[in-house]
Amino acid sequence: MDRKRAIEHFLHYLPHHPAIGGRSPASILIGHTQAYANLVGHLIESSASSAGLVFQAMDLDDTPTERLAAAIVEADLYIFFYDASTLPNPRAEGPSFIRALQPVISEHWKKSLLFKDYGDFFYDTFSVAPARIADLNAALIDRMSQGEVLSFTDPHGSHFEASLRDMKKWTNINGVGNYDLAPGEIATHSETINGHVRFVGTFLGTIPFARKYGVLETPLEMWIENSTISRIATEVPGLEQDFNKYLDANPSNRRIEELGIGTNEGVKHLYARNAGFEERHCGLHLGLGGGAKGSHHLDLIFDSGTLAVDDQVVFSDRSGYLV
16 A cells, blocks of 8 residues: 555545635645644645645544634635544544544535545545546546446355436546545436345444444345335344334435445455445445435445446456446
8 A cells, every 4th residue: 555645646546625615825724633643644744735725633532612613614625544444433423632622523515525434445535537537427427428228146046237327427536626535436316226135245324224233244135116225134143123213214215315326445354343435446436325405324335246338347356346
């Protein structure tokens, strides 16, 4: 892993964040816990040659809440590096400093970058050259625009199809102009996903499925009708009850609100860290919920599979991308 190159890539993306918008100089607050002190130090040292970026670092555990809140308000952009789901005794609301700062974080979310539970996988996330991700995303979106049917299969017996003509416009997450700087995804919404999947992979969301169940090796079966999960089954102890409770809590939770395709070839595996970078893992993820008030967005990130456009393979976990 070339950590220096990864930081260079990160600094390439950073001036394109919408909160900065070409502003120069741009004041950037970096809040971090001790575990991320070395990373932050390397970032600030490497940014010395980046004209127009002015950094201020603060320790999230030791700096008073009032001072942190004032610094967030004053900064053009604030970046937090911390752990939450991977802590020994995690809380859904996050560590104490996040709970204390929640009002100001909510008010100023458009100028936030929260790298939660990334650890050293930060370097993997930014290891791929920006041009590679930009070109791959563009090629995939172009291919989707020319096709009729997107299909998915995997070694566990999954299969679904969706009409490409009825999908919403693809969102291109290539690190340039995105609120979440982690690059490597295209995403859309479809009302026409139909099939039966045997999900093997991990979860990402505010509900701690990833923490409790890790990376699934025994499938979670889902029957999908017009992008709605009609029923599920699994032999994983406790999961069927927990997942049905989630599905029944809000009608949107049964809906596939997002069809996403990860394109970051630096994210080699799934780790069940409940961290945003895992959503960039190459291949399929389906996002449930988030389309109605009171629902919770939950991503199901598949560990393997094949995506095809009109029966022509565009991705497989064995051969990678073929566009």
